[in-house]
Amino acid sequence: MKVIDILNNSKKTLFSFELLPPLKGHNIETIFSTIDKLKPYNPAYINITYHREEVVYTTNSNGVKIPVKLRRRPGTVGLSAAIQQKYGIDVVPHIICGGFDAHETEDALIDLDFLGINNILAVRGDADKITGRFEAKPGGHSYAIDLVKQVANLNKGIYLEKLMEEPKPTNFCIGVAGYPEKHPESPNCDSDIHYLKKKVEAGASYIVTQMFFDNRHYFRFVKRCREAGIKVPIIPGLKPISVKHHLNILPKVFDVHIPQELVLEVEKCKTNAEVTQLGVEWAIAQSKELVKANVPALHFYTMGKADNIAQIAKNVF
Template sequence: MKVIDHIRKAEAEKRTAFSYEILPPLRGKNIDRLFKNIDALQEFNPIYINITTHRSETVFKETPDGLFKKVTVRSRPGTIAIAAAIKSRYNVNVVPHMLCSGFTKEETEYALIDLQYLGIFDLLVLRGDKAKHEKQFTPSVDGHSHATELQQQINDFNHGILCDGSKTEAYDHKFSYGVAGYPEKHEEAPNMDSDIHFMKQKVDNGAEYIVTQMFFDNTKYFDFVDRCRKEGINVPIIPGLKPITFKSQLTVLPKIFKSDIPQELASELLKCKTDEEAAVVGTEWTIKQSRELIKAGVPNIHYYTLMATQSIKQIATELF
């Protein structure tokens, strides 16, 4: 079964399934800590685990002679290998992210070939963030500018067409993929109508479900779903949640992810004197959000685990 099959099954059974996203370890770190975090959440039977992909970045390093050398580095390599390791160890659907950002069409094709060999057929297709040194997103030379272009390459690959236009035998198993949605609008979109217009293009181009960026006000999610449905977007729209675990996230998360913090939550976090107190407030808020979403009948809630595994375990213990 692919991820969309698990989501549809939960939908048919009128239950809400659990899933979450992880980051590969930093370059030079081993995988043991990641496995411990997955071990802590396995009892809740996740229907899939997403694995983020991180683009390479260009930095300048000083050489012994005092000059600077341009070097390409990637802080969190190994997404495909980690996906394979998790699939083998836990027998769960894994969903590596596929990015436009920082990757050429040929590199994408090699990744698809490797995933086919490994029997991994679920993807999350994203444009990805701009490089840290860029003022605006710039694709790699011979890379994709938009997620819809990356979707088309995957669609072509599913039909045996390679990126140079040559044909190969079509595989029996096709890639299935979801895309990202933004209840509070993508930061580069001029308005919500424009954002939903391009979301409709992604769905028409083959996306089978949508996973949202984190949000802290369920009204934003419900309004987003309503607007999508009115535009004829009928695939499952999976809410993505992240519990706040540090006081600093009150300002950091809105800055990075452009997600508003409701005043009620902000007021409670401002009363916290320690990160431990903030984590309690954040966990309670996410439980409250999750309960409302479950009551509304969402087939799946997706949790972002960065620095939040223990909080998510508490949430899952309460709800799943």
């Protein structure tokens, strides 16, 4: 079922979460173990991230370091199919700009369509870790809106090349990302909302937000979106803090703010186990307030960990 239909047909706040594909050479059973711990809370759908290639350095026989590109987490399409087949839960694979040209993107979308997967999340993807800039692969897309347009075209039976046979339209529901504290590369919030609206107008059916730790950011973001004429569901994304260094790494990587009240409490913790429990309690409080506000769903970024998410879900759903 399409995510938009799942949302529209529900009278209560739904539960969903995001998974990372296993590292190359690892076993799919670790993913199944995570899902098994969260399945009792009736996830409405499961997101699967996509990852671009990374640059690592190896030393050649002359002792010179040379850059090598590799993909550490392949398998999003296969993992999505395996989860949907095994659990009967709708999946939402991510489709990204970074590292893929338009023809590779079309091939991935065709594979997903063959497999009966009707949902995707279209995101630009991360900037290059070395240069700090995002650069599209030759023949690829520079912005998420271009991905949305490509998928919307496939839904109309418009492929990149003219087909000899009658083209079969796909049937994808398209989700996109939103940033309650604005995208780190956006000059201001108004500009950010402007381009988000363009993605909706191009064919996106719903929005899922970047993580935030103060619900006021989410409520202000929704208000700005509605004032701008964006009417699609806006799903809050949550990530519980679980280790002390999240205080430094999360703001740096995701450009989010952590409330001083939470910072002070984390700094009092003597172990990461205490931090994890504090993160759970904070996320439970966030979740309950959001459920009371009748948000369409709560979407959790698991980062490969299920125990803390399960504890939150147990207290909320």
